[in-house]
Amino acid sequence: MALKPVALTLNGSERAAFTEDGENLLDFLRRRLGDLSPKFGCGQGACGACTVLLDGAPVLACLILAETAAGRRIETAAGLAGAALHPLQRAFVEGFAAQCGYCTPGMLMAAVALLRANPRPTREEVVAAIGGNLCRCTGYEPIIAAVLDAAGHMERRA
Amino acid sequence: MARHRGRGFAAINYPIGMNLGGDPSQALVHANPDGKFTVALSSIDLGQGMKSVTRQIAAETLGVPVEDVWVDTADSDTGPHCMGSFASRGTHRVGNAVIAAAREARAVLLEAAAEELEVDAGDLVTDGRGNIHVRGAPARAITTMAAAQAAQFRQGRTVSGRGIFLIPLSPVDPETGEMTPVSCFAHAAMMVEVEVDDETGEVGVTDMQSAYEVGRALNPRLVGQQLTGGAWMGMSHALWETTEPFYPDRAHRPVDFSAYLMPGPGDLSSHHISILERPAPDGPYGAKGPGEMCANPVLPAVANAIWDAVGVRVDDLPITPEKVLRGLRAQGGARPRRRG
Numbered sequence: 001m002a003l004k005p006v007a008l009t010l011n012g013s014e015r016a017a018f019t020e021d022g023e024n025l026l027d028f029l030r031r032r033l034g035d036l037s038p039k040f041g042c043g044q045g046a047c048g049a050c051t052v053l054l055d056g057a058p059v060l061a062c063l064i065l066a067e068t069a070a071g072r073r074i075e076t077a078a079g080l081a082g083a084a085l086h087p088l089q090r091a092f093v094e095g096f097a098a099q100c101g102y103c104t105p106g107m108l109m110a111a112v113a114l115l116r117a118n119p120r121p122t123r124e125e126v127v128a129a130i131g132g133n134l135c136r137c138t139g140y141e142p143i144i145a146a147v148l149d150a151a152g153h154m155e156r157r158a
Numbered sequence: 159m160a161r162h163r164g165r166g167f168a169a170i171n172y173p174i175g176m177n178l179g180g181d182p183s184q185a186l187v188h189a190n191p192d193g194k195f196t197v198a199l200s201s202i203d204l205g206q207g208m209k210s211v212t213r214q215i216a217a218e219t220l221g222v223p224v225e226d227v228w229v230d231t232a233d234s235d236t237g238p239h240c241m242g243s244f245a246s247r248g249t250h251r252v253g254n255a256v257i258a259a260a261r262e263a264r265a266v267l268l269e270a271a272a273e274e275l276e277v278d279a280g281d282l283v284t285d286g287r288g289n290i291h292v293r294g295a296p297a298r299a300i301t302t303m304a305a306a307q308a309a310q311f312r313q314g315r316t317v318s319g320r321g322i323f324l325i326p327l328s329p330v331d332p333e334t335g336e337m338t339p340v341s342c343f344a345h346a347a348m349m350v351e352v353e354v355d356d357e358t359g360e361v362g363v364t365d366m367q368s369a370y371e372v373g374r375a376l377n378p379r380l381v382g383q384q385l386t387g388g389a390w391m392g393m394s395h396a397l398w399e400t401t402e403p404f405y406p407d408r409a410h411r412p413v414d415f416s417a418y419l420m421p422g423p424g425d426l427s428s429h430h431i432s433i434l435e436r437p438a439p440d441g442p443y444g445a446k447g448p449g450e451m452c453a454n455p456v457l458p459a460v461a462n463a464i465w466d467a468v469g470v471r472v473d474d475l476p477i478t479p480e481k482v483l484r485g486l487r488a489q490g491g492a493r494p495r496r497r498g
Contacts, residue, residue: 046415096383100205127423134415137205139390140423142383 006070010035011079019066025059026050028066029076037078037105041134048133051106052076058113060132077105080112087157088112091150092143099137106133111147119155123148159357162492163364164467168458169347172451173340174441175247180327183247184238185255187216187263189317191310193288193303195220195263197229200237201252206449207380208248214376215253215442219260220267221284222302238320246449249376250342253442254323262319270309270317271300342438344446345371348389348455350427352463354470356492359479361464363393363427368455370431373438373446381448385431388452393427394420395453396460400476469493 007016010033017032029035029052041049043062050061053075080086085093088111098104107130114121114129121129126147135143175181186198197216203209209229217224231237240252265279271290272279275298283293284302291299300308309315328338348368354361366389375381398419404411412418437444457475465471469492470485486492 042415044414044416096379098205099207099383099387130423134420134422136391136420137387138383139387139429140426141386141390141429144423144426 004067006066008069008071009073011075023066024062025052025054025064025066025069025074026061028069029061029074032066035076035078037076038109039102039105041102041106046134047103048106048110048130049103051109051133053109053113056113056116058110075109075112077108080108086112087153088115088147088150091146091153095142095146095149097138097142097146103133103135107135107143111150114147115151115154119151121148121151159355160492162354162356162467162494163351164354164463164465164494164496165349165351166459166461166463166466167347167349168455168462170345170451170455170458172246172344172346172454174245174250174342174344174438174447175325175340176241176245177339178328178330178337179325179341181241181245181247181251182322182324183240183251183255185212185252185259185321186238187220187256187259187319187321189263189267189302189306189309191307193301193306194226194228195222195260197227197256197259198237199229199231199252199256200234200240201231201248202234202243203231204243206243206248206384207377208243208252210380211249211376211445212252212256215256216260217286218443219257220264221286221290223286223288226288226302246344246447246451248449249445249447250438250441251323253376253445254440255321257321257442258323259319259321262321263317264319266309266315266317266319267302267305270313270315271302271305273313274300274305274308341440342373342446344373344448344451345434346451346455348459350456350459350463352460352467354464354467354482354492356468356486359481359483359486361397361460361477361479361482362425363397363460363463366393366427366429366456366459368429368431369434370448370452371434371436371446372448373441374435374444375433375448376443376445378433381433382431384448385433385452386429388448388450389429389431389456390421390426392453392456393460395476396457397421397476397478400478403478403480466495467492469495 003018006019039049041047045060045063052061213227213229217227268279268282309317330337351365472481
C-alpha cells in the first residue's frame with residue numbers, strides 16, 4: 001500500500017507523517033502523530049468521542065480521511081491547556097463533569113467550538129452543541145452546567 | 159390525541175456487596191522513603207471515584223494529609239486480591255480493607271516515632287497535617303516523614319499494613335431457605351413525573367424528586383455525581399435501552415451506537431436529590447455504596463407514572479413507545495388513573 005506524506009498544523013505546531021490510503025484522521029492523529037486525546041468510540045460518527053476542530057469547526061475525526069486534512073489546522077483537547085487549564089477544562093474539573101473521562105475530550109472540543117462562535121450560549125444552545133456527543137456516566141447535566149459556567153468565567157475575564 | 163401527565167413513586171432497599179457475602183477485598187499500605195504512603199489495590203476505578211474515596215479513608219486512618227497518600231490500582235495481577243468493582247461494593251468492602259491495612263501501618267509508624275521521641279507509642283497522636291506528637295504536648299513532635307525515614311534507615315522497620323474485609327459466605331438452610339443475604343442495605347425513594355403521548359406512545363420524564371440514604375457520604379460531591387448520572391441511566395433503562403425489537407428477525411437487531419438508543423442531553427429531566435446520611439455500623443466511617451442503587455428506583459417509578467398517566471401497566475423493560483401504544487390499543491385508549 002502506498003504511503004503518502006501529510007503535513008498539517010496540530011495545536012499550532014507544524015506536523016507531518018505518512019498516511020495509508022483510506023486512513024482516517026483519528027487513526028492518523030493517534031497512531032502517526034501520537035496525539036491520544038481524541039478517542040475512538042464507535043468508528044462511525046455516532047458517539048462524538050473523536051471530535052476535533054478542523055480549521056476551527058468541530059468534525060468527527062473517524063469520518064474524515066487523513067489526506068483531506070493536509071495543509072489544514074487541527075485542534076485537539078491535548079492543545080487546550082497552556083500554563084493553566086483552559087477555562088472549560090477547569091469548569092469540567094470543578095463541576096465534576098467527567099467520570100470515566102472517555103467522552104471528555106470530544107465534549108471539550110464541541111464546547112470550544114460553541115464558545116468561540118457564541119460566547120454567551122443559552123442552555124438550549126449548549127445542549128444542541130453537545131447533542132452529538134454520547135456520555136454514559138454523568139447524565140449530561142454536569143457537562144451542560146460546566147459549559148455554561150466556563151462561558152461565564154470567560155466573559156468576566158474578557 | 160393528547161399528552162397525559164402522570165406521577166409515580168418507588169422505594170427500594172439496596173443490598174451492598176455480593177448477595178450472601180463471600181466477596182473479599184484486600185489492601186496493602188506502606189510508607190515510602192519520602193514519608194508518603196502507597197495504598198495498593200486491585201479494585202478498579204472506572205470513574206466512580208474508588209481511588210479518591212480509598213485515598214480519603216487511608217489518610218483519615220493513618221492520620222496524615224490526603225495529599226500524602228497515593229492509591230495504586232495499576233495492576234490486578236500483582237496487586238492484592240479484590241473481588242471486583244461491582245455490586246456497589248467498592249466503598250464498603252474495599253474501604254474496610256483499607257482501614258484495616260492503614261491501622262496496622264499507623265501502629266508501626268507510631269512505634270517508629272515513639273522510638274525517636276523516646277516516649278510510649280500509646281501516648282502519641284497524629285494531627286492530620288503530617289506531624290506526630292505526644293498527646294497534650296504538641297512541641298514533642300516528629301513529622302511523619304521523619305518517623306517513616308527513621309523506620310526505614312535507622313530502625314529497620316517496614317511501616318506497612320495488611321487489610322482484608324470479608325463477610326463470610328452465608329450458608330443457606332436447604333429446608334427453610336433461611337440465610338443472611340446481606341449485612342448492609344442502602345435505601346432510596348423517588349417520585350417521577352412523566353408525560354405520555356397517546357398518539358405516538360412516547361414517554362418523557364419531566365421531573366424527578368429523590369431521596370437516597372447512603373450511609374455516610376464520604377465524598378459528597380462524588381456521591382452527588384454518582385446519583386445524578388446513575389438516575390439518568392435508570393431513566394435510560396426504563397424508557398430507551400434495548401437491543402430489541404428486531405423485525406422481522408434477529409439479524410436486524412441493533413449492533414452499534416447508532417441504533418442503540420439512550421437519552422441525549424436534550425432528553426434530560428430535572429432531578430432534585432436529597433442525600434440522607436445514616437452511618438452504617440459495618441461501613442468504613444459509616445459509608446454504604448451509592449453505585450447501582452442510584453438507577454434502581456427510577457424504573458419502577460417511571461412504570462408507575464405511566465400507569466397513572468394513561469392506565470397502561472407495562473411490566474417489560476424498557477417501556478418503548480411500541481409497548482405503550484399496544485397497551486393503549488388493548489384497552490381502547492388512555493385511561494388516566496387520576497380524577498380531577
